[in-house]
Amino acid sequence: MFVGAVFFPLLGAIIAGLFGRWIGDKAAQFVTITCMVLAAICGVTLFFQVALGHSPQTVELLTFVDVGTFEVSWALRYDTLSAVMVGMVTFISTLIHIYSVGYMSHDPSKARFFAYLSLFTFMMLMLVTADNLVQLFFGWEGVGLASYLLIGFWYEKDSACNAAMKAFIVNRVGDLFFMLGLALTFWTFGSVEFSTIFGSIEQHREATFAGYPAYEVIGVLLFLGACGKSAQLGLHTWLPDAMEGPTPVSALIHAATMVTAGVFLMARMSPVLEYAPVALAIITVVGASTALFAATIGCVQNDIKRVIAYSTCSQLGYMFFAVGVGAYQGAIFHLFTHAFFKALLFLGAGSVIHAMSDEQDIRRMGGIWKKIPMTYALFWIGSLALAGVPLFAGYYSKDFMIEAAFAGHGWTAKYAWFCGMAAALLTAFYSWRLIIVTFHGEPRADHHTMEHVHESPPVMLLPLVVLGLGAVFAGAVFYPYFVGHDWAEFWNGAIVNAPHNHIMHDVHEVPSWVPLAPTAVGLTGILLAYIMYMFVPSIPGKLASTFHAIYLFLLNKWYFDELYDAIFVRPTRALARMLWQKVDAGVIDGVPNGAATLAVEASQGAVRIQTGRVANYAFVMIAGLAVFVTLLVFGAAR
């Protein structure tokens, strides 16, 4: 069962990927979905057994590397943290597989799509069950590969290819730091296995690296790695572009699972981070800034998927600042609930796109809520959960994080609280802007499209309904375990809070207005959206023209892409060309080629010695022989 939860998806991926062309689309879909269902059964059972039954376990599989003291194995580590992730990933992935049957029904290469989805799930499971940093890195890069393949799924589109490359390369920037963090971890602890590292935290606390405490450096390096995968400020540019992939992919990879890998890594490394206050402060600031920054952009985007993508980015920022203030449990809780409602929103968006004949621009939608009532209702549920309206899933997790920021120490926590509150307002605002513009108002699509607007088939609606239930109940049901009364027992040491970290306790002691504030702010945001887009629709246009510079700044995503293009991409290309044509072909190759030319000229001079007279040759030969013999006799005798 431990092995099955992880390896069933791989089996499905191999069968569908290699034999898809022979067994046909139907069979490939059947095989991958069967494998996923089996994995989900294992995964959910394990969640109950390991997390709720408190029986962590490690399954050794195979030696990977054993060089000197550098020992790494393939092993599956099941503790509460892994079990939560395995349960969530297998469950959501199964739903998305089922949804894809409907969504991809017109695509010519279904087998390939399902193989990629299953491959991704396998890699993600390897990541979360890793027992050491190297295996984690295997899953880490593996999900990167799957994401690359899926973003570039429609590889005949240039934009999809470019987005895929961008995702992989930007992620690689983060991976570079991950790799260095891994190296430093090894030289600090003498191991990269989690049990060894966590067991010797106390011993190595004084370790330094280049004058800095080693734990701080490890924390910062791994965080930079996490920034790449989790699209934090600076390395976020790939995520919105990744929406080029099919929508189920966006739901699974770029919302529910892969992008949360960075948060997972931080929670996994909590024993080390607890003794790295500076690293935590950096995490808090970057996370909080991302939460606010992405929310500002989300308010002005016009592509339905991009709005949700920026919302994902923003929610990941929340999770990071929760980690930063030491409330890892809260971050994982939000990760868990977010997976449900964000997958719901993406799949709902997929339903809308499906209904609108592949239109993604919300300016060309509108007036469709009566035609697709189920999707509309589910979209509402997802948005309510996202905005943190009471009783919905997001309310429990998001409020907890904001309260944790309030209860946290230092100016960084205050900053996080401020950003969190501001982002909560914007989140509610852009969510309802999206709902209103997409579903209400006058139809802005052409007549032909409007005639074809239809509710999705049951195979797509069923997963939506299940996710909708999750978005409603996941928060209330699991609150006591994740962060409520039973948290210490539930986590069972899988996440470590150092003795000096009382945040899990302090959160429940904040003044009574603090838990109410996010809700109030959220409702304000919703109201604002109604005023601006429903009742007085002339306001947005006026605002945009009055604050034209700010509007453009937001619309162009703070000009990050342009900036990177100017300072990284283009100089690198120019440098590459220069090195090749000037240095390599000119200088380095020029020297020997020049020498060769010189030699040719010299030999042309030497040609004159070749007189053609036999006597001359004979003379030279005899002289040469004499020299040679002399050397041989006297030289060898020494």
Add this chain to the structure above:
Amino acid sequence: MNAAGFPLLTLLTFLPLVGAAFILTLRGEDKVVAENARWTALWTSLIVFALSLILWFKFDKADAGFQFVEQLDWLSEFGITYHVGVDGISVLFILLSTLLTPICILASWDAIQMRVREYMVAFLVLETMMVGMFAALDFIVFYVFFEGVLIPMFLIIGVWGHSRRVYASFKFFLYTLLGSVLMLLAILLLWYRAGTTDIPTLFEHAIPASLQTWIFLAFFASFAVKVPMWPFHTWLPDAHVEAPTAGSVILAGVLLKMGAYGFLRFSIPMLPQASADFAPFIYVLSIVAVVYTSLVALAQENMKKLIAYSSVAHMGIVTLGIFTFTVQGLSGALFQMLSHGIVSGALFLCVGILYDRVHSLEIARYGGVAKIMPAYALIFMLFTMASVALPGLAGFPGELLVIVAAWKVNPTVALGAALGMILGAAYMLYLYRRVAFGKVTKQDLFSLMDMSPREHLVFAPLVVLALWMGVYPHSFLSFFEASVTALVQRHEAALGAARLAGM
């Protein structure tokens, strides 16, 4: 006598020559001769490969010394004997050579139609030289094989290459020969001092530090060109572009390993002090190789040139790992050499598949190939990912170990090496994107056939190895362990002794 019970290494070395001699006796119609030559070469190389598997199974991994040793009198009055044997460092390279040769012969099956007999002879002679070089335990024997490799390779590029083949083959020959001459001088010097060219004996022979420097430089001249290290690398892209596919495979797969092997076999054990002194210099060259050639690869418009430059970058990781003098670094370097042999060989075969169909190496000539040749696209993707060191594939364990080891020596160096991760992903994905993805704009590409059964057969062993080395590298790393540990210990002991003497 040895674990095999018969002179295995000698047999492995000279059996291909017997096959070559047999092919030379073939007479008759051109077509028939060509066909017979192909089959003879294939069978010879397959038998050699089968025999070499004995090494895999019978090699004692716990023993750091030389195994399967054979020693015969040759020029004993000069202290030179025919001495061969393998240890953990060399054994897998013999297997790599014997594996790649039949693959190359199979890959040339239809591509070579001119002078088939001579081509096959050249390949078998090349195999003799490669195996002999990795097995040699006498410096003169080593030198003979080391230089002997040049001759068949020179001919393969010069006769069966593309349009600028003569320029490329001469460049290749002169570059490598020039370095080797200096090495010969160093060998003579060693022989003059020690009275023998027996390698295990020379390991015990201490050389004064001042002399070590000079000998190191002489060795360096030869090995650095072979690796090739920046800035001695410019012969490589030209040689690769002009060489026929199989020539490129052997060049990248085995010949590039000769330089790094030389560093491991001679420079480090015999010249510990000089190696330590020159290490920072090597780091710099290695990092420059990684960053600089990766950037140059990014700008390439020719598929083979791009992969050739990527080879230089990968070999930069190897030289870096070797000169960290740590168990992780050396093992990582050795692993990287093996995996690069498999992966870059396979990438050149991938290029060859397209070249055989379209007769162009220009990247711009392609586009959208994934649509037309799905099986090919999958294999090309696999090796692209192996080349960018995706964990789970062959390229990763070596790079991981080297970066970990480099961090110990100097974090800046590790950062430089790790930069290759980003740049490597950039140039390989850019290549893949332009060749395989996108819309098919060139109408004639629609008629391309996906891979034939023979081509599948060529790739099958490489695919298996790429996955095996990625998932279970331990089965390869365990070969090195004893020898590398011994080497590191001896190196540290030698440095310690020198430090004591200096005080």
